Amino acid sequence: EMSAGLDMVLPEIAGHIRELNSYTEVSPSGKGIRVLLKGTLPVSGKRKGPLEVYQSGRYVTLTGHVLDCSRRSVEPRQMEIDAFYRKVFGQMEESLAQRGEDHAETPPPAAWRTLLDKAFVSKHGEEIRKLWEGDFSSYPSQSEADLALCSHLAFWLAGDEAAIDSAFRVSGLYRIKWDERHGSCTYGEATVRKALEGFTSRAGTGRGQGEATAPTEEWSEPVLFGELNVREISSYVLPGFLGLYCQAVTAATQTPGGLAVMYGLSVVATTLQKKFEVSPFSDEYTEPLNIWTVTGLEPGTRKTAVKNAFTEPLIQWEQGKADEFKPVIRQTAHLRDINQKRIDQLKAKASKVNAEPEERDGFLREIMRIESETPEQITPPRLWTDDVTPERLQNLMAEHGEKMALLSDEGGVFEVMAGLYSNGRSNINIFLQSHAGASVRVDRQGRTVTLRKPALTFGLTVQPDIVSDLTSGSKAHFRGNGTLARFLFCLPNSTVGKRDVTRHTKIPEQVKMNYSDGINRLLNIPAVFDEKGNERPRILTLTSGAKESWLQFCQYIESRQGPKGDLYPIQDWTSKLTGAALRISGLFHVIEHGEALPTISQETLEKSLDLCESLISHARAAFDLMGTDQAISDAKAILQWVMNERKESFTQRECLKRHEGRLRRVDRLRKALAVLAERHIISEPSQTVTGGRPSTGYRVNPLVHCGGAL
Secondary structure (H helix, E strand, O other): OOOOOHHHOOHHHHHHHHHHOOEEEEOOOOOOEEEEEEOOOOOOEEEEOOEEEEOOOOOOOOOOOEOOOOEOOOEEOHHHHHHHHHHHHOOOOHHHHHHHHHOOOOOOHHHHHHHHHHHHOOOOHHHHHHHHOOOOOOOOOHHHHHHHHHHHHHHHOOOOHHHHHHHHHOOOOOOHHHHOEEOOEEHHHHHHHHHHHOOOOHHHHOOOOOOOOOOOOOOOOOOOOOOOOOOOOOHHHOOHHHHHHHHHHHHHHOOOHHHHHHHHHHHHHHHHOOOEEEOOOOOOOOEEOOOEEEEEOOOOOOHHHHHHHHHHHHHHHHHHHHHHHHHHHHHHHHHHHHHHHHHHHHHHHHOOOOOOHHHHHHHHHHHHHHHHHOOOOOOOOOOEEOOOOHHHHHHHHHHOOOEEEEEEOOOHHHHHHOOOOOOOOOOOHHHHHHHHOOOEEEEEOOEEEEEOOOEEEEEEEEOHHHHHOOOOHHHHHHOOOOOHHHEEEEOOOOOOOOOOOOOOOOOOHHHHHHHHHHHHHHHOOOOEEOOOOOEEOEEEEEOHHHHHHHHHHHHHHHOOOOOOOOOHHHHHHHOOHHHHHHHHHHHHHHHHHOOOOOEEOHHHHHHHHHHHHHHHHHHHHHHHHHOOOHHHHHHHHHHHHHHHOOOOEEEHHHHHHHOOOOOOOHHHHHHHHHHHHHOOOEOOOEEEOOOOOOEEEEEEOHHHHHOOOO
């Protein structure tokens, strides 16, 4: 009986909790309930109203705050999961329904657990147990260990695909990657299918019980090109007025949610940069609240409409300040002109030949007095620009509190950063130093600019072609100098072709007003200055729970960045992701609490972690788009040929002849084939002697034909 403690839950939700009957705890915020179960869903995740279900791709921190009378263990509940899914979301997706039809005799968990107990004491029991517990130290990679365990499971579970999948999910080898898609199938589905190809039952081979026939060849999963298998960026993760406005803009423009989320975050960062910093350890290490975002979408996806919707309050604020400062600006300009004319007159008198030394000294003292009393030129406050040279950016920052934002629906700034106006000589330091707040001092041709702690925010929406070009030509150094590692990339799936052009939805006036008021509240948070007149940030710290969640996330990312980790190809980017998570948590916190509360809660911090983890798939897609040197371009062409003709193997001579219009030299062909081999798309070359000259051949990874995009 699970009645005690459920009085805090809506009756309908309490009913679901009773039916699922597994480990149940209160979330870090104290406002949510989590039920953990063993089983599978037909989708990786889904939301309806207050209910969400996930089986992968979520980073969570367990609280241990178990509901009274809840089970203390995570229970296998496949039937209950299926019933819950049908009740909440309707008819099961085809994949699950098909699974039920094709595997009506699938043994329930209790049955396959009994079979596994037998496997553990079989001839290969020690190896199976090590794999089951997640120990893949005997294998070159975890992918090969995954395949080995699935091969054993195929034998012991009589080749039942659904049972193999269910069993693997509760093994120690299970990881998020299992549900990552590569074309029309997931990594897990492809691995199970490969294991089944190599499976031979005892009746077919005469082998003793416990012996599974290993596949004749073990393949790692192929790393295909340009797979935009990205996670959806939902505006529901954003707090307060920003989240509601992002939802409204997304609905009104019928654009991907990620576009509004990234622009919204950049606008909020524009209002708060230099005013706050996050200090996770309450020491000298801090993260400022300026962020760099770039969203890639094709032309015709209403990027400009979204930009205008988010920047409107900034434009109105700047216009209001310009009107407010206009009288003072005019008065100051007149006074400066008058004083300058007085100074010019005094200089003329002092320069006369017959002027006595005492008179000259008097004129000089008067000039210096007038100069000291002359006010500095006043310019109306500026928050952002959409096109700027490095030199002008330095001056803008000097004029406007050492902070500026670059918000644009074009990618021209990348050309500027690469040296468009300086004969190809890149002048990128002002951009890079303004990400972390490093001091800037420029002395060039009589022009001196000193910035103590500059802050720059980017909010860009560009075409994917702009993203793919970020490592070529004059921008080739962007990866090496850390420029690209500073950007949070978002490459959402386009809604073009799916929009309802007959529907016109307006942003509700109240939602628009709340957004405008919210942005103005953030803009009107006053700056704080030290005794020397320098602006100093307010320091935001983390609660103990928030700090623990952040450190766990840091370790989670770190464990995947090594040479064998899945994040190794983008470790320059992920190494800055944990800092970005702090910045985003600071933005979330101030949206919710303003300047009143100096401590970021665990709930707020975890929302930022959810968003950052979702952005990893977008970064992978972005960096994959950038990898378009000649060898990769040639490799893509060869892969297209392999997939179109469903090649299982081919010779070097055959490949060269097929692409003779493109590949005229063998050394160029070999470079392209080496790229494919490195990505586990084809095998390493092998030599075959058939009586004449030896032939160099390559085998194609069968997983390629699961249906991947180039």
